[in-house]
Amino acid sequence: MKLKNNKLYKNTNMKIAIGIEYNGKNYSGWQKQKKKITIQYHVEKALSKIANHKIKIICAGRTDKGVHSIGQVAHFITKKKRNNSAWIIGTNSYLPKDITIIWAKKVSTLFHARYSAISRNYKYIIYNNKIRSAILFNELTQCIHPLNIKKMYKASQYLIGEHDFKSFKSKQCQSISSKRKIIQINIFKYKNYIITDIKADAFMYHMVRNIVGSLIEIGKEKKNELWMLKLLNLKNNNLNIPTAPAKGLYLTSINYPKYFNIPIIKISKPLIINEILFI
Known part of the structure; x- marks a missing residue:
């Protein structure tokens, strides 16, 4: 609770964690850069449409140009209440076909996609x-x-x-x-x-x-x-x-303390890649 204009009001900010899969071929890496197309740029743009306000995300690992991911994790702060399905399916409807949100969940304010990673x-x-x-x-x-x-x-x-x-x-x-x-x-x-x-x-x-x-x-x-x-x-x-x-x-994965309850990723891929990555 915070005090504003001599009245108590509830801080409604929520922290949401998401799992992201992407093929890095067409992108200049994860991190947003001027005059370059990146994974972060597209994900923030799509999430902002679902949240109806500007979203900034922090990821667990900033992958290089051309590098792929099946296990990227990121988090963001929002005031908008959305169910997990909206964050996943809704955001994916605004994303290019080679970037996909694969899970989303509300997490503790103590969670940090980068610094909480083991x-x-x-x-x-x-x-x-x-x-x-x-x-x-x-x-x-x-x-x-x-x-x-x-x-x-x-x-x-x-x-x-x-x-x-x-x-x-x-x-x-x-x-x-x-x-x-x-x-x-x-x-x-x-x-x-x-x-x-x-x-x-x-x-x-x-x-x-x-x-x-x-x-x-x-x-x-x-x-x-x-x-x-x-x-x-x-x-x-x-x-x-x-x-x-x-x-x-x-x-392929980011590992966190169990108490954060970050999902274990199981993703379908083309047969050969699926067999290799999940041996």
Whole structure:
């Protein structure tokens, strides 16, 4: 309750959390930018129409240009009472077909999409085949050279734990600290697809793509496994290490404390992507 003009009135502001799925091909990343089309721009515009007032959203992880998501989480403040169906179906009616709100719910005022997150999960999908895929061309990265996933996995384990990941930090990254904690990295093969599944407390700009780009060099056996440890120890982001293309990268989930009761995402995708992402 607040006091206004000597009268008590009830603060009706509500905090709503939403889950967002998108194909990043046609967008300049998540974050709103002048003269560029972004995911945030479209979502805020659509939500504002449903709320009948300007909406500003805060997301859990700002994905790069061309990166996809099946698990983005964001929150916003509104005075308008709408049921979850209105926030989902109504907002989707104003969104491009490659951006979808998949769930919505009222959350505690203590919830923050970014700062309440415990960890983030990304999957990077490589199509390891000499023949390209016509159907999934923009949803994965092709590598025509056979990749040694045993060596890739061994190299990846040097990154587990809390380290200074400056060598994997983009020169354009604005983060002051390059210390991050990688909780786990799994690399496995499914038919012609090689998937790198990486979980960390947070990521820097291009960090996942730089790690995967380095792993691909090791998988091609152009570098040995210890090269990854050397890169980590150098703590130098002027090494010009290879950056894997954006189109193979998916933000798959954001993990929060259980008491916030953030939904577990189960989304239908084209068969191959669905099988890969939800193994």
